[in-house]
Amino acid sequence: MGRPNPAITGTAIEGELGPGPHGPGAVPSNSARRSRRSRYAGRIFWWLIFLIGFLYFFLPLYGTLDFSLKSKPFGSAYTAILSDSGFVSSLGYSFVAGILTIIISILIIVPTAFWVRLKYPQLRPFIEFITLLPFVIPPVILVYGLLNTYNGKSLLPLGDSDTGLNVLLVAAYVVLSFPYMYRAVDTGLRAIDIQSLTEASQSLGAGWGRILWQVILPNLRTSLLSGAFLSLAIVVGEFTIATFMSRPAFAPYLNIVGDSKPYEQAALALVSFGITWLAMILIAVIGRNSRSQIKVTLG
Amino acid sequence: MAFLELTGVQKRFGEFAAVHNFDLAADAGEFVSFLGPSGCGKTTTLRMIAGFERPTAGKIVVNGADITDKAPNQRNVGMVFQSYALFPNMTVADNVGFGLKIRKRSKDQIKKRVGELLELIHLPDKASRYPWQLSGGQQQRVALARALAIEPQVLLLDEPLSALDAKIRVSLRNEIRAIQRQLGITTVYVTHDQEEALSLSDRIVVMSEGRVEQIGTPFEIYNFPSTGFVARFVGTLNVLSAKVIDPGAGTLEVAGQPIRAAKPISGGHAGGMITVALRPEIIQLGSRADLNNLSGIVDDVTFLGSIVRVRIKFTDGSGVISFDTFNNPHLAVPDRGTAITVSFPTEACLVLDQAEAAAAAAPEDLDAA
Numbered sequence: 001m002g003r004p005n006p007a008i009t010g011t012a013i014e015g016e017l018g019p020g021p022h023g024p025g026a027v028p029s030n031s032a033r034r035s036r037r038s039r040y041a042g043r044i045f046w047w048l049i050f051l052i053g054f055l056y057f058f059l060p061l062y063g064t065l066d067f068s069l070k071s072k073p074f075g076s077a078y079t080a081i082l083s084d085s086g087f088v089s090s091l092g093y094s095f096v097a098g099i100l101t102i103i104i105s106i107l108i109i110v111p112t113a114f115w116v117r118l119k120y121p122q123l124r125p126f127i128e129f130i131t132l133l134p135f136v137i138p139p140v141i142l143v144y145g146l147l148n149t150y151n152g153k154s155l156l157p158l159g160d161s162d163t164g165l166n167v168l169l170v171a172a173y174v175v176l177s178f179p180y181m182y183r184a185v186d187t188g189l190r191a192i193d194i195q196s197l198t199e200a201s202q203s204l205g206a207g208w209g210r211i212l213w214q215v216i217l218p219n220l221r222t223s224l225l226s227g228a229f230l231s232l233a234i235v236v237g238e239f240t241i242a243t244f245m246s247r248p249a250f251a252p253y254l255n256i257v258g259d260s261k262p263y264e265q266a267a268l269a270l271v272s273f274g275i276t277w278l279a280m281i282l283i284a285v286i287g288r289n290s291r292s293q294i295k296v297t298l299g
Numbered sequence: 300m301a302f303l304e305l306t307g308v309q310k311r312f313g314e315f316a317a318v319h320n321f322d323l324a325a326d327a328g329e330f331v332s333f334l335g336p337s338g339c340g341k342t343t344t345l346r347m348i349a350g351f352e353r354p355t356a357g358k359i360v361v362n363g364a365d366i367t368d369k370a371p372n373q374r375n376v377g378m379v380f381q382s383y384a385l386f387p388n389m390t391v392a393d394n395v396g397f398g399l400k401i402r403k404r405s406k407d408q409i410k411k412r413v414g415e416l417l418e419l420i421h422l423p424d425k426a427s428r429y430p431w432q433l434s435g436g437q438q439q440r441v442a443l444a445r446a447l448a449i450e451p452q453v454l455l456l457d458e459p460l461s462a463l464d465a466k467i468r469v470s471l472r473n474e475i476r477a478i479q480r481q482l483g484i485t486t487v488y489v490t491h492d493q494e495e496a497l498s499l500s501d502r503i504v505v506m507s508e509g510r511v512e513q514i515g516t517p518f519e520i521y522n523f524p525s526t527g528f529v530a531r532f533v534g535t536l537n538v539l540s541a542k543v544i545d546p547g548a549g550t551l552e553v554a555g556q557p558i559r560a561a562k563p564i565s566g567g568h569a570g571g572m573i574t575v576a577l578r579p580e581i582i583q584l585g586s587r588a589d590l591n592n593l594s595g596i597v598d599d600v601t602f603l604g605s606i607v608r609v610r611i612k613f614t615d616g617s618g619v620i621s622f623d624t625f626n627n628p629h630l631a632v633p634d635r636g637t638a639i640t641v642s643f644p645t646e647a648c649l650v651l652d653q654a655e656a657a658a659a660a661a662p663e664d665l666d667a668a
Contacts, residue, residue, distance in 0.1 A: 196384035199351055200442075202371040203378040204398035204449060218388035 061273065064266045071263035078267045081257070087268070090253035091236075091275075097166075097249065098235035101173040102228045105181045108174070110224075113185045114216055118194055124186075131182040134175055139240040142172055147244070165245045172241045177231035184230070188223025189216075229282060236275055300363070302327035302485050303348070303453055308357030310343050310509075317343045318509045321357070325502070328483040330476070332496040335506035336532070341489045344506075345455050348487060350374050361452050377446030381458040383438040385430040391417070391441050392426040398449035416444040419478060436467040443475065447482065454479070454486045460495065472499055493533050497521060505529045527651045530576050537577040537620050538651075543567040549645070551575065554613035558591040560648040567650075576649040579608065582622035582641045584633070590642040593620060597637045607632055611639065 071077040081087045109131075116123050134142070146168050150158040158164030194216065201211045217224070242249035250272065258265035301324035308321040318340040325331045333341035346352040348359055350371030359367045366374050385394050395416055396409045404412070417423045420440040430438055439459055446454060456475070460468040476499050479486050490496050496503050497517040505512045505520060505528070513525045524530035541551040541558070546567045549560035553575070560575070567573045586592045595611035598619060607630065610621045622641050624630065633639050 192387065193382055193384065196380050196382050197386065199349070199371070200378065200380060200384035200386075200445075201397070202351075203349055203374075203376060203455075204445065205372045205375075205401040206397075207372060210401065215386055215388075219386075221388075 061270070064269055068263055068266035068270060077261075077263035080261070081264050081267050081271065084264075086253055086257075090248055090250045093248050094236045094238075094242075094250040095232075097170055097173060097247075098232040100170045101177055101235050102181075102231050104170065104174045105177045105231060106224060106228070109178070109181045109185050109227075110217065110220065111212060113182060113189055114194065114212065117186070117189050118198060127182070128186075131178040134179055139172075139176070139238070140244070142175065143241045143244040146172055165247060169241060169245050169247050169249075172245075173231075173235050173238065176234060176238065176241075177227070180230040180234070181227040184223045184227030185220060188220040191223075192216075192219050225282075233275070237272060301325055302329070302362055303331075303487070304358075304360040305344070305348070306358045306360070308344065308347060308359065309355045310340070310347060310352060311355045316509055318347070318354075321511060323504060323511075323514065325485055325487070327362075327485055330479055330486045330488065330499060330501045332488045332490055332500040332503045333506055334490055334493060334496040334503050334533070335512075336491055338508075339506040340509035341491075341504075341506050342457055343509075345457055345487060345489045348453065349376055349378050349455055375449065375452050377449060377451030377454045379439070379442050379446050379454070379456045379459045381461050383430070383435075383442045383462075385438055385442055385445070387430055389429075390426065391422065391428050391430070391433070394430070394441055395445045395448050397445065402449065412448055416448055419447075419481075420444045420474075434467075435463050436471055439463065439471060440474070443478070447478070447484070452485070454484045456486065456488045458489055458491070460490075460492075468495075475499070497533070505532060507532070524649065527576070530649055530651070535579055535621075537579060537582075539575050539577065539618060539620065541573050541575050543569055543571045543573055545569060551648075553593060554595070554615050554617045556593050556613075558593065558648065559645050560650055561645040562650075564650060574651045576651055577620070577643060577647055579621045579623045580606075581647040582620070582643045584609075584622065584624060584639065584641055586640040587642040590644055591648070592640050592642045594638065594640040595620065597633045597635050597639055600632055600635065602626070609633060611641065614638075 068077045069075065071080075112127065116127050147159050150156055150164070150168060152160045158168050197215050197219075198211055201215050206215070236250055238249070239251035239255065243252045243255070254265060254268045254272065257268055303323070303325040305321050305323045308318060309316065310318040321340075321344055323331070333344060335341050343352055347354050350366070350369060350373075354367060357367070358365060361374070361376070366376075386397065389397065392413050395413045399409045399412055413426065414423070417426055420443060422437060422440060422444075425433060425437065425441075430441070433441065439462075442459070443456075459475070460472055463471065472495055488496070488499060497520070500517055502514060502516055503520045504514050507528045513520060513529045515523075515525075520529060520533055524533060530536055539553050541553045543564055544550040544552055544557065546564040546569060549563050551558050551560060551564070551573070564573060586594075593611075593613070595613045597609060598612040599610040601608040601610070603623075603626075605626055606623045607626050608621055608623050609632070610619050612619050620641065
C-alpha cells in the first residue's frame with residue numbers, strides 16, 4: 001500500500017512539511033519586515049497629507065467662525081444678519097437668478113450636447129472649448145463686454161433698465177455655468193446609449209421633443225442635479241458681474257456689510273459657505289437615494 | 300404583390316459603397332433573415348428599412364406605400380436592437396406602452412394591450428419592474444413586446460440574440476419564431492449566425508461586401524449554394540483540387556483517385572484543374588460501389604459533442620478531407636494513422652469557379668484546418 005493521499009485522509013500537507021512562512025510561529029523574514037514598515041510609513045504619509053489638507057480648508061473657516069462669535073452679545077452677528085431685510089432680499093435675488101440660470105442653461109445645453117453626441121460627434125472638442133471660455137475670460141471682461149454691447153445706443157438697450165440688467169445678469173450667469181453644466185450633461189449622456197434609445201423611440205413614433213423630454217432628460221437626472229447645484233453655488237457667490245451691473249445680489253451685499261460690520265460679514269461668509277455645502281449635500285443625498293432605490297428593489 | 304419591397308437600394312458613405320443594388324420582395328407574414336459577416340451591409344439595409352439611414356438610390360415599399368423618404372417615426376416599423384434599448388427610467392409596462400401613448404390610445408386600451416403582450420412574452424408578473432431588474436433574455440423579450448405593441452407593419456430585429464448566452468439564445472429564438480408565426484407579422488432579422496438564420500427563416504438573404512450573394516430558403520441556401528461565398532459561409536466545407544478527366548461525363552481525379560460529378564463540368568477542359576466543394580456531413584465512412592470513393596490515412600479525430608469530425612490525409616500528400624459522423628456511445632472511431640475509405644454521392648460535388656474557389660479557400664475552411 002502506498003503513502004496515503006493527504007487530500008483524501010485529511011492530513012494537512014503543512015503538518016508534514018512543517019509550518020509555512022505565514023504559519024503559526026513563523027519568523028518574519030527581513031523583506032517581510034521591510035515591506036510592513038514601508039506600508040506603515042505610506043499610511044502615515046497619507047494621513048499627514050489629509051491632515052494638512054483638512055487644516056488648509058478648515059482653519060480659515062474656524063478663524064471666521066471664531067471672529068464672527070466675538071461680537072457682543074454672543075451670536076449677535078448672526079441674529080443681526082438674519083433680522084436684516086437686505087440679507088433675505090439679496091439671498092432671494094441670487095436664488096431666483098440661480099434658478100433662472102439653471103433652467104436656461106439646461107434648455108441650451110441638453111439639446112446641444114444631445115445633438116452633438118448623436119449627429120456631430122466630431123464637433124465635441126469645439127463645443128467643449130466654447131463651454132470652457134468662462135474659465136479663460138475674466139468676469140470683469142465679460143461684464144464690460146455685455147454693458148458696452150447692450151448700452152443705450154445699441155438696438156437692444158438692456159443696460160438702461162433694471163429689468164434689462166437683470167436679463168443681462170442671468171445671461172452672464174448662464175455663460176458662467178456652461179463649463180459645469182455641459183460637463184455634467186455630457187458625462188450623463190456618455191453613460192447612456194443615446195443612439196439606441198433615440199432610434200427605439202423614433203421607431204415607436206416619438207418626435208424629437210418627446211425623445212428629449214421623456215427619454216433623455218429623465219436619464220440625466222443625477223447629472224443635471226450636479227450641474228444645477230454647482231451653478232447655483234456659483235451664482236450665489238458671484239460678485240464681480242453683479243457689482244458692475246449694480247444688481248442687489250448676495251455677494252455685493254456681503255461686501256457692503258463688510259465695510260461697516262466686520263462680525264456680520266464673517267457670519268454672512270459662513271452662511272454663504274453653508275449654502276454651498278447644503279447644495280453639495282443635496283447632490284450626495286439625491287445620488288445616494290437613487291442608488292439605494294436600486295438596492296432596495298433588487299433585494 | 301410583395302408586402303415589403305426593396306428595389307435597387309444602394310447606400311454609400313462618401314466613396315464607400317455599403318450596399319449595392321439590393322433587391323428583395325418579401326410576402327406578408329414572411330420571416331426573412333439577412334445573413335453575412337460583419338461589414339457586409341446587412342444592418343445598413345435594415346436601418347434603411349427602419350428609416351435611420353436614407354438610401355443613396357432605390358426604393359423601399361411597404362404594403363404598396365413608398366416609405367423611402369419617410370421619417371422613422373412615420374413608418375410604423377417596429378425595431379428590436381441588439382442592446383435591447385429599453386428606456387431605463389420606465390417600468391416594463393411603461394416601456395411596452397410607450398408607443399401606444401404616442402398614438403394617444405386610452406389608458407384602458409394601453410393597459411389591456413400591455414397585459415396581452417406581457418402574457419405573450421411570458422412576463423406578466425414583471426410589469427412594474429425596471430429594465431435593470433431583468434435578465435438579458437427578459438429585457439430582450441420586453442423589447443420585442445414593445446416593438447409589437449404598436450402593431451407594426453414590419454418587424455425588424457437587429458442581431459437581437461447576440462448579447463445573450465448560448466442556451467437563452469436558442470430558447471429565445473424559438474420564442475421569437477413562435478410569436479412571429481402567431482401574429483403573422485412580416486419580419487426581417489439580421490444575424491451573422493448561420494444556425495440562427497437557418498432555424499428561423501422562411502428565406503435567407505446571404506450578403507457579402509454589400510451585395511446579395513443568394514436569396515433562398517434555408518434548404519436551398521445550405522444544399523445548393525449558388526456561390527463559393529455562400530457555400531463557405533453557410534455550414535462547413537471541404538475544398539478539394541480536382542483534375543478534369545472528361546468534362547462532358549463529369550469525371551474528375553482527386554489525389555489521383557477518380558470521382559464523378561453529377562453534371563458535366565462547364566468551363567473546364569480535360570487535364571485542367573478545378574475546385575470542388577463537399578459538405579462533411581454528406582461523406583460517409585466505408586466504400587460503396589455506387590458512390591464516389593476516396594481513400595486516405597486518418598490524420599485527426601475531433602470530438603464536437605453530438606458529432607465527431609474525422610480528418611483524412613490523402614496518401615499522395617495533395618490535401619485533406621474531413622467527414623462528420625454522429626456521436627454515440629458505441630461509435631468505433633478510427634484511430635490516427637489508420638487507412639480508410641470514405642464515399643459520397645455524385646450530387647454532393649459542388650464545382651466552384653475560380654473566383655469562388657479563391658473565396659472558398661479561406662483559412663476557416665476545413666481544408667485549410
